Amino acid sequence: MTLVLLGAGNSSRFGLNVKKQWLWCGNEPLWLYVTNRFTHSFSFHDVVITAHPKEIPFYKKYCHYTVVEGADTRQRSLLNALEMVQTPYVLVSDIARPCIQKEVVQKMIENRSHAACIVPYIQPADTVVYKNETIDRNEVKLIQTPQLSKTDILRKALTQGKEFTDESSAIASLEEKVLYIPGDRKQHKLTYTEDLKLLPCLQKPSNAKRIGNGFDVHAFCANRKLFLCGIEIPYDKGLAGHSDADVAIHALIDALLGAAGFGDIGELFPDSVDTYKDIDSKKLLFEAVQLLHACGFVIENVDLTIIAQNPKIGPYKAKMQQSLHDLLHIPQHAINLKATTTEHLGFVGRNEGIAAMATATLHYFDWSAI
Ligand code: MG
Helix, strand or coil, X not given: CEEEEECCCCCCCCCCCCCHHHCEEECEEHHXXXXXXXXXXXXXXXXXXXXXXXXXXXXXXXXXCEEEECCCCHHHHHHHHHCCCCCCEEEEEECCCCCCCHHHHHHHHHCHHHCCEEEEEECCXXXXXXXXXXXXXXXXXXXXXXXXXXXXHHHXXXXXXXXXXXXXXXXXXXXCCEEEEECCCCCCCCCCHHHHHHCCCCCCECCCEEEEEEEEEEEEECCCCEEECXXXXXXXXXXXXXXXXXXXXXXXXHHHHHHHCCCCHHHHCCCCCHHHCCCCHHHHHHHHHHHHHHCCEEEEEEEEEEECCCCCCHHHHXXXXXXXXXXXXXXXXXXXXXXXXXXXXXXHHCCCEEEEEEEEEEEECCHHHC
C-alpha cells in the first residue's frame, strides 16, 4: 500500500498569508505532521506527497519521501502522484484533513479486499434541504478522506476525461463497488481559519527560535553601479555578478533561508536562469521574505556585517537600514547593520571586492492566537 498526500493548493480560501500546509504544529509543518501521523501508525511501501513546484526543494530538505508537483486541480495532482505508485492499493488523503483517526484507517485496511474503494463518511446533524425540499438526512453521506482504492481501478476512473472531487465518486462512476464505512467528526477538513478551532489534534507551534547565517563575496569591476542593501552607493566601481551583485542582500537571503532550513540563494534563484540576470536584489529579498511568510515563518531579527576596505559604509548605514526595513517588515531595532574593514589584509584589504555576512532569527507563526 502506498500513501498519497495531497497538499499542493494555494490556500486561497484560508484567509491568512501562511499556507495551510505550512502551519507549524510543534516543530513540524502541517504536511509533515500529517505524514508522520500516518507513517507512525501504519506501514507503507512508499509515501508520495504533492506540493507546489516552488516548494518541492524545501519538502525534500525536510523528508525523504517522494514529492511530486501538484497541479491546478485535486484530480490532476492525484494523477501526478499515481504515476509514482507501484502497489495494488493506494490510500489517498488531504493534508488539510490532519486529525486522521487510526481506528477509521484500520477498518479501511481490514476491508480492502471487499470493494474497489473504501471511503469513510459522516451523516449531517442538521436538517438537509435539497432544491427547496427537506430530504431524509439519514440518506445523506458527507464524504471524508483518507480513501483506500485499488490503484489500477482508480487510475482508470480518473482518466475518463471527467472531473471528480474525490476518488469514491470517480470509482462509482465506473460502476465499481464502493464501500462506505463510518468516519469520524474529528477528521474535520481545514478550509477556513475558523476550522483551526475544530481540530483538537493540532498542537500549537513550538516557540523555538531558528537561526541561520549567510556569507557572500563579490569582486569589484568597472562600469557597474555599486548596490549594498538595495541602495546605490556612489563609487567608481561596482560589483561583478549575475544579478546586481548586492553582496549584503545576498548574505542576508542566505541567512534567512538557512534559518528556515531551505538551502541557499543559488538553489532558490539559480544564476543559470536569465530572469535573474542583472536583477535588483531587492526583488530577490522580497520574494524570499514572501516565501518564508507563506511557509509559516516570522522574521525576528537580522544582523548584517559588510566587510569593505573602500568605500566607507558608515554614511549610508541609516539609509540601508531603512531599505531593509521596507523589505523585511520588522521593527527598525530588529535590523542591525555593521561595517568593518580588514585593516588592509586579504582581498578585501587590497580593495578587490566586498564581503558580507549575516545572521537571521526566525520563529513560527502562532496560528493558535488567532
Ligand atoms: Mg552573491
